[in-house]
Amino acid sequence: MSDLSFFHEPRSVAVIGASSDPEKIGGRPIKYMLERGFTGRLYPINPSRDRIQGIQAYPDLDSLDEAPDVAIIAVSGASAVAQVVRCAEVGVKGCVIMASGFGETGDAQGLAWQSEMLDAAARSGMRIVGPNSQGLADFASGSILSFSTLFTEQPPQDGSIAIVSQSGALCSVPYGLLREAGLGVRYAHATGNDIDVTAAELAVEVLKDPEVRLLLLYLEGISDLEPLAEVARVALEADVPVVALKGGRSEAGQKAAASHTGALATEEAVVDVFLEKHGIWRARSTGDLVAAAPLYLRRERPRGDEIAIVSNSGAICVLAADAAGEEGLPLTVLSAETRADLTAALPSFASVENPIDVTAALLTDSSLFGKVLPILGRDGGVDACVVGIPVAGKGYDVERFARDVAAFEADTDIPVVMVVPQSSIARVFRERGILVFPDEAQAIRGLAQYLRHHALIERARARRVDPGGRAHPDGPAVTLNEAESLDLLERIGVPTVGRVLVGSSDEVPAALERLESERLVVKGCSSAITHKSELGLVRVNVDRDDVVRTTEEMIAILDGEGVATDGVIIAEMVKGRHEGMLGARHDPVFGPVVMVGAGGIYVESMPDVRLLLPPFSFEEAKAAIGELRIAAVLGGVRGAPAVDVDAWAEAAVRLGEAMLDPALGIRELDVNPLMLLEAVDGRGGAVAVDGVVVRSAAAAS
Amino acid sequence: MSDLSFFHEPRSVAVIGASSDPEKIGGRPIKYMLERGFTGRLYPINPSRDRIQGIQAYPDLDSLDEAPDVAIIAVSGASAVAQVVRCAEVGVKGCVIMASGFGETGDAQGLAWQSEMLDAAARSGMRIVGPNSQGLADFASGSILSFSTLFTEQPPQDGSIAIVSQSGALCSVPYGLLREAGLGVRYAHATGNDIDVTAAELAVEVLKDPEVRLLLLYLEGISDLEPLAEVARVALEADVPVVALKGGRSEAGQKAAASHTGALATEEAVVDVFLEKHGIWRARSTGDLVAAAPLYLRRERPRGDEIAIVSNSGAICVLAADAAGEEGLPLTVLSAETRADLTAALPSFASVENPIDVTAALLTDSSLFGKVLPILGRDGGVDACVVGIPVAGKGYDVERFARDVAAFEADTDIPVVMVVPQSSIARVFRERGILVFPDEAQAIRGLAQYLRHHALIERARARRVDPGGRAHPDGPAVTLNEAESLDLLERIGVPTVGRVLVGSSDEVPAALERLESERLVVKGCSSAITHKSELGLVRVNVDRDDVVRTTEEMIAILDGEGVATDGVIIAEMVKGRHEGMLGARHDPVFGPVVMVGAGGIYVESMPDVRLLLPPFSFEEAKAAIGELRIAAVLGGVRGAPAVDVDAWAEAAVRLGEAMLDPALGIRELDVNPLMLLEAVDGRGGAVAVDGVVVRSAAAAS
Incomplete structure (x- = not known):
């Protein structure tokens, strides 16, 4: 775990681009540190002044007797870059770069400058906060490496709340609201472009402070999962509640976020379930972020919700x-x-x-x-x-x-x-x-x-701890046909319908011997065809005597489509009392995601879905199913028997485990419908009757 | 329309139970009127004082040279009653009774006192506000017939907002919030038990004032519809937006409201649709009630919502x-x-x-x-x-x-x-x-x-104006059997399935000649049986050759149940692409209510319903259907054709009209399912295949 404690208690701070005007970016940190009684050494750097805000100034870094722990970079553009490089060379531990005009503009010059600074920092082990950072503030130590005007408008008071934000405004706003409500704030950190030190990394650092009893986070986007999971883990250990606000919940908000910071548009439902799973409360507005703050500061924890x-x-x-x-x-x-x-x-x-x-x-x-x-x-x-x-x-x-x-x-x-x-x-x-x-x-x-x-x-x-660190699958992928998909489902432990794949009608009699149900389903099988029903490739309720003829018709249809024919599936007819759905895919940020939902043909037009992040327990799967709209009828209404929800939840757990197994290489998986059978003596089953799996080509071969 | 203008601009006000202490209930109105420069004559009544708060006091009403327009009753219990009776006798136009301990306690003495006061008022034509009233305040005229402490905490300023509340607290709260936001309030009326003058009546009175540009209402319960409809009508005419808060949205809230005021537990969804239909915005909290107030005061009206x-x-x-x-x-x-x-x-x-x-x-x-x-x-x-x-x-x-x-x-x-x-x-x-x-x-x-x-x-x-004034149907009611119910539906213009009622299997051949579909539905018919399916009294997909036998089986089942057999229905087999539902009933307060919703067996466990208050237009019915969850699939998904939503909406309109026809005497009506057929060239139909109607016995005979 990295140590960023020098940002909180630096022995010495240089302000490069120091200003005599306490309202300028290069003046405010000096003013704040003097006001807050910062006990480390403070070095205003400005080649044209001897004294700044009443203390001795220095022309450059080289005039100092020491390499300062921290340097604030309050100059901009190329000269910011030059100063950062020099800081790295002389052995500064960390820089806070306030200037904007770098990566956030998206232009090539800004990006090149960022790389140059990162390279210099990497060579010396120096850490960078920013650029485009409002800066960091620790009101316990008086290390105010920040130019937020709010510290003037609402004078600081040390307390037990920490704010870590990727946005300057969204650091200042909760700071101001909390102070206006009379609450003390210990940390008010706004990180900016996060080219090196991230908001999550700083959040972990502030959680080391035993005085912190509430952490407020503002995230512009989530591009990397592990740091946030680490924040959650450390917060749970330290018993510090974390409330997070993340923009981009709506489509319009995502568009705005993309234009604001180029933040990756993550699927918000996955963000919700990730935060929930990690015990982080997701605030829905700036007001929400701070509304319950005083309650969180209580020593006692609530017993229940009545x-x-x-x-x-x-x-x-x-x-x-x-x-x-x-x-x-x-x-x-x-x-x-x-x-x-x-x-x-x-x-x-x-x-x-x-x-x-x-x-x-x-x-x-x-x-x-x-x-x-x-x-x-x-x-x-x-x-x-x-x-x-x-x-x-x-x-x-x-x-x-x-x-x-x-x-x-x-x-x-x-x-x-x-x-x-x-x-x-x-x-x-x-x-x-x-x-x-x-x-x-x-x-x-x-x-x-x-x-x-x-x-x-x-x-x-x-909950058991997620080991994390799963690579996003890449390389070529193949779509399995229905027979292969059902075989894979069976292999990973999801119950599937009794079926036989035949290559021609000659094989039908042997197939029928292996199938139990009186009436059957006959389906043309080809990985090249996604909408079987529309092509007449699904016949249900087929009499045993008609299977040969139907099989021949299927082969004729497949031949007529001019696609590769993988055969014809003769399957038992299974009619569940309800139809469920199981799905899985990989989110580029959050990794594997499993879906449970109402099945049938309206999964897209009337979605009724809950997400689960593997690994998850049987109880979690059951709880997710219990939150579906159709949950109201699964227990049986109007005299109808209950369906076997346990079997569904077990199938979801199996699927979750499979998604974590890189050897299986499952990219996407859809089971619809998953027939939910009546629970008889608490057992009945959930049976996949149709499915599509997309696998990594390497795993599939 | 009654004239309550004397409460707003009384020429004279007597305060019975006047107090020298400006913080007492009998002292505050005097203090407020003096402060606000009330220009009428003010008569403090108190037998033991010559002067009160600097002005002359009188021992009793009879010592005055005139019958005051308004008397504030600031004494309690039996003496309040005696004073009210005397006020009526001498010709006071209106009393504001501040004392509590009357009807709101639910005890016999309090209710008897209320009756006594009402009787006296009725004899002379005097009007009563309260009892248990915080009182009325008009900050334009200075007629402050109220003891609200908030007028001291937040000094009044005349403005364009009127507050009319059945609760004193919920008059003071919006007053305080508006004043704290710097907004002027003209009227702050809190009525209390509403034994004579109601909040709605006062609301109509304040709407006569052309300076009023926003009306805020707080209602404890809605026991009578017409006054509220009148408020809405007058407000629309005066172009004054009305925002209403009504407690009891939740079950817990309704219980609390019942214990607080004995308010009738109205179905909140009906309240919602009533207010919406009348152009009244329903606030959901005290904050909501005032949050948008300054926007409403703008002269211009918004053009759209982008x-x-x-x-x-x-x-x-x-x-x-x-x-x-x-x-x-x-x-x-x-x-x-x-x-x-x-x-x-x-x-x-x-x-x-x-x-x-x-x-x-x-x-x-x-x-x-x-x-x-x-x-x-x-x-x-x-x-x-x-x-x-x-x-x-x-x-x-x-x-x-x-x-x-x-x-x-x-x-x-x-x-x-x-x-x-x-x-x-x-x-x-x-x-x-x-x-x-x-x-x-x-x-x-x-x-x-x-x-x-x-x-x-x-x-x-x-919208066309609701004529209103419909009596709630009463007297004995009868439940029609399915055949009679479908006949009535047909009569009121709701399309029904082709069917024949037979008394015995002998009549089946003739019946079959009148039915077109190849396969049929056979149903036992008895108004004594509500759950036909559970008893095996519904057979679908019956071959024409099997109808005679099935009819005989049905008759046997009905005989076995020992109930009156009304015959057997042989019906055409109609399978809609979707199943809708139509329903109607009479709300004790709001009158006829029509429901449209998703049909099938899950109407109760997964309700998907919208309400309509007759009379309503085709467009309104279509809009309500469009708000259903199943609306997402009615237009056809995955290549499926759209269903005939117009036919459904037309059936709803017909039902709405029927509910307004007292001669039909429909008490309750349920059509489930209403089969929604594919729209062919924009037409297809919606067909009731099952229905139950409860009618007033007088209308049914």
Whole structure:
């Protein structure tokens, strides 16, 4: 594992292109380091000044008595390149290159410059952050190698949150929002073009700091999987939740991302399942990235996802319950004892069912929250509380409410989120470190994120570790015909339909002896033909007596198409109660991906699919199937029996294992339909009746 | 139409239970009216004081020289009742009853008191707001008949927004949020128990004010349809958009609402379609209710829903494009001319595709927004702009940006929403009346609401007016058997399968002569049996030669069940390419409801349904079908032909008309499946092959 600690605690920093103007790019890092009490040696480099911002300046690197640990490159173009080369030569450990106009422009000059700098760095072992980097900031050590204006607008305060972003703006925005909410930020790193040091590598570095308790990531694109998997692994080990925002979820967003950074358009559903599998929460907006931050800073972890809602307004009780319903957060069914205690504590006209409406009596009895919350805490079934105070102000003892909520949070491991639309009232709670949202929907959404993310982390922790490092298959590929595809499926452990491949109708009688079903399916087989049905190459429900004739017709059709005929498949007729689908392919970034979904002819027009990243367990496969829309009918409706979902999940696991086996060389695989049979005594089976496999030519031969 | 104008501009107001303490319920209205310069006569009524808050007080109503237009009842329980009765006797026009402890408690005393007050009011023609009302506030006239503490916390400012809420808290919350955003509010009405004057009636009253340009409604429950339809009608006429929040969307929310106010649990999907049909936007949270308010106050109405995104951060461009994708707002494809103009105006490395990344060059060229926005305005395809400034502060000419955006909004009819996370920067834009959101997702969501709501209003305007006033059918009902049900469907214009009902197998030969299809369906017919298939009472694909035997078997099964046998249906075999469903019933509040959906046996387990409120047009029915999940396959996929969606929509329209015909007395109706046939030359048909109708006994006899 690389050591980037010199960026966080450099003994010495040179600022090449240092400016006396503290608002210039070459001036701000100096100003910030002086303000933050950076204890290392600081060397402004500027050939035309003796002193800069009150400290001694130097004409060039060679005038220094030492090779500084870090050099900030605040000059641009060719002179940035020259300075980086010189830094490497004198033994600088790391450069932060702020200038833009390199790889991100896509032009040849910029790319050539990047190569030149990388080469120089490689020769000396120097590391490069950037170019096009806003820079790195460590507010614990005062090593502010960054020109973000936000550190002026929102003065820093050290804390437990780390931000690592590939974009300067998306480092500044969460920094600003967190600081505005009064939260401390320890690291605010914006990496830029990532030609050497990547955002993921820096994220791993900040996770070494035991003070970090929440990591926020912004990724422009994901071009390499392993570093991100490493971040997830280290974060799980350090018990630091990671919330990631990645642009390009929509088609328009992907197009914009491509024009912005040339980021590879990855399939977003794969990104989702990758992050989920690794216990990383995917935020959907900049607001989402920071919304639940204070909850993550709690020492205690949530126990479950059942919530209680308390308010002095019945309307807010109703609306918060609606929001919980929308987010799928269950409301705790309170125990009889809890309800009895609430009845004793509350006015007779209050509601002691969850949500709990303490009514306007709060105006005359300021102790109500202080009474109600501990009762809910003792219930045992309440994992989090939402407290809504839509109306307060004069006459209300808001200080006391805040004290009571804070005391409850301190005494129990139950988090509280407040719904307080009035900013003057919200402030009183925020000052005590209580998380406040202006409306019930945002509060429930933030809480749901926190509770669900915790469950995600727990699941990721329980999962076997992905060994990773699989090469993307390349070289020539071949498409197997249906018979070969079904044979391969059988070999990897996916049950297939009983069948015999015949070369001519002469072989039919022998074939029929090996097949059990009364009626049969006859299919022309050729790897050159993808849409068999349209050509009349699939006949179902064929009588045993008609198979010879049908086989001859198939051969005639194949001959008529002028394609290579691989024979005719005589298969047993299997009709599942439902039709599933299994698929697999290799994502260029994420590697093998397995799909489970509803089968049939509408897989594209009415898609109902979930993804799995191998290796995955039987339980994971079953959970993915359980999330399909058709899951609602697989258990049997209107008296129909359940189908054998276990067999489907097992077939998916087998396929996942096969995708990890380079010797098999499976590039793409489609089984549709996978006939789902009735579960008899819990067993029934899932049978592939049609399939196509594309394999690496080398493996197939 | 009732006249409630005396609540808005009373010549005189008595406050019964007037208090010298301006923080008491009986003190606040007086304080507020004095502060707001109420020009009518104000009579504090309190037997133990000569003067209250500096003005003369009176011992009782009888000491006044006149019957005041309005009396605020700030005393409680039995004395509130006595005062209301006296008000009615002396000729007060309207009372606002603030005390709680009446109908909302559900106890007999409270309900009896309500009746007593209503009776007294009815005798004299006096109107009652409340009880349990926070009161009414008109900030134009200064008639503040309300004790909301929020008017102290957030001082009033007259404006163009009206709030009418059944809940005090949900009147105060939007008031506070709007005032905090610097927006003026003219009316802030909270009605309470609505025993006489309803929120809807007051909403119609405020819509008479030509200054009102946005109406926000909060409804606890909808027990009566016509008043709300009237609000919608008047609002459309006055061109005032209505945004409504109604609690109880979720099951938990409905339960909470029932315990809070005893509100009737209406089916929320019906509420959705009712509001949509009437051009009312349904907000989903308190934040939603006010989020887009400033956009609604614009004089110009939006032209379409295509947006352009502009930012100095590529990351925000990507994230805003993602948010637009999520909300379904299309990004304008800019014309070649626009792109050429942008190329000329922007640095070479900026993106001139939408989203438009003006890059960090904004720091050195403050004119960029001022240049880019007018170019987008001239494009002709841009209906709204989203401008993101994630990072600004020192060095940025934010004042100029705000000036340029404001000028653009003033010069064109194109609304702009800003994404500005830093509150210090956001303030600069807000001061110029520009709508600012802290993150891109909220901005796009607010904009989408505004643009979509406008389209909703336009559609509502184009719709024929619902005559309304239909009584809910009652009295005894009968379930028709399948034969009778299909006959009724045929009669109302829904195409049905060719069939003959036979009483015995003797009638089969004659029946067969009247049926065309080669193979037939034989079904036992009895209104006493609902699940025919389970009893073996449905045989499909029956050979003509087997019909006699099958008919005899059916009769035997029916006899074996010991139920009344209504005969056996011999029907033609119709297999649609897809199976649809048609249904209808009466909602106790909303009246007749028609359903279109995917048919088959999974209508309950995988529901795919849209609702329609009769009367509706062919186009509306077609649009509803187009929103179904199965719509994706109805046009034909993988070479399959399209089905006749028009025939389905026509059948739905016929059903809608039938539901409005009281003579038919249709209570409930289910057609499943409705076989959807291939469209041949645009025609093919939709054929009901099974159906059940429940009719009022009187109509059926």
